Amino acid sequence: xxxxxxxxxxxxxxxxxxxxxxxxxxxxxxxxxxxxxxxxxxxxxxxxxxxxxxxxxxxxxxxxxxxxxxxxxxxxxxxxxxxxxxxxxxxxxxxxxxxxxxxxxxxxxxxxxxxxxx
Amino acid sequence: xxxxxxxxxxxxxxxxxxxxxxxxxxxxxxxxxxxxxxxxxxxxxxxxxxxxxxxxxxxxxxxxxxxxxxxxxxxxxxxxxxxxxxxxxxxxxxxxxxxxxxxxxxxxxxxxxxxxxxxxxxxxxxxxxxxxxxxxxxxxxxxxxxxxxxxxxxxxxxxxxxxx
Numbered sequence: 001x002x003x004x005x006x007x008x009x010x011x012x013x014x015x016x017x018x019x020x021x022x023x024x025x026x027x028x029x030x031x032x033x034x035x036x037x038x039x040x041x042x043x044x045x046x047x048x049x050x051x052x053x054x055x056x057x058x059x060x061x062x063x064x065x066x067x068x069x070x071x072x073x074x075x076x077x078x079x080x081x082x083x084x085x086x087x088x089x090x091x092x093x094x095x096x097x098x099x100x101x102x103x104x105x106x107x108x109x110x111x112x113x114x115x116x117x118x
Numbered sequence: 119x120x121x122x123x124x125x126x127x128x129x130x131x132x133x134x135x136x137x138x139x140x141x142x143x144x145x146x147x148x149x150x151x152x153x154x155x156x157x158x159x160x161x162x163x164x165x166x167x168x169x170x171x172x173x174x175x176x177x178x179x180x181x182x183x184x185x186x187x188x189x190x191x192x193x194x195x196x197x198x199x200x201x202x203x204x205x206x207x208x209x210x211x212x213x214x215x216x217x218x219x220x221x222x223x224x225x226x227x228x229x230x231x232x233x234x235x236x237x238x239x240x241x242x243x244x245x246x247x248x249x250x251x252x253x254x255x256x257x258x259x260x261x262x263x264x265x266x267x268x269x270x271x272x273x274x275x276x277x278x279x280x281x282x
Contacts, residue, residue, distance in 0.1 A: 106159035
């Protein structure tokens with residue numbers, strides 16, 4: 001059963017990342033272009049009047065929010081939009097992971113008590 | 119940190135988490151087999167679990183409830199599929215109504231627990247997966263912070279705006 005305050009905090013963090021990523025017009029534009037097709041970071045950089053480093057930073061923010069993923073193809077870094085279904089699967093599995101992580105940590109604490117007894 | 123690995127399989131909708139404990143496999147198994155120990159860790163501190171039924175045999179059932187900070191009770195059940203002490207346990211975990219009767223409309227998850235000695239320590243891996251993709255979607259809708267669900271739903275609208 002999925003009930004946990006730690007998960008709620010994780011979800012809040014994920015929502016912050018998501019909202020933060022979408023709050024910037026350049027990042028929304030990058031995401032829109034990535035959704036229309038795969039794009040290299042350098043091709044993206046040519047489309048905006050900002051430096052390559054700034055574009056890379058924007059892509060990194062989108063990546064942390066799991067909105068895009070980056071793949072190396074030869075010397076190029078390709079940006080791909082994560083499909084919605086994939087993003088949802090990520091979020092759901094993260095939820096399972098954080099629930100079990102909590103349980104495992106609690107088991108570990110109980111096992112630690114054994115050592116105190118001996 | 120006891121957790122050594124977390125692996126997500128997005129196609130199979132499976133999450134596998136691996137941990138190592140400084141205890142024997144038999145001792146780790148007790149965490150599952152003894153309901154009094156199980157209830158010390160199954161629920162988060164804010165929602166401790168109470169197991170009222172616990173039959174770890176193939177086809178056996180467990181029944182439990184978690185108590186929230188305001189006293190609200192969330193009932194759940196396990197259906198045991200495989201048991202092989204102290205090595206392996208597979209069960210389905212779902213929600214129940216207030217009388218503890220399984221609620222078929224609610225999503226379930228299936229956990230496979232594997233416990234093995236590993237050089238003086240014990241390795242435990244848990245594979246957890248959603249009973250179905252619909253179940254996964256349901257868990258997202260009900261469990262996720264509302265902002266997250268809204269944000270996911272708003273992406274298309276936002277991007278349509280960006281295009282204009």
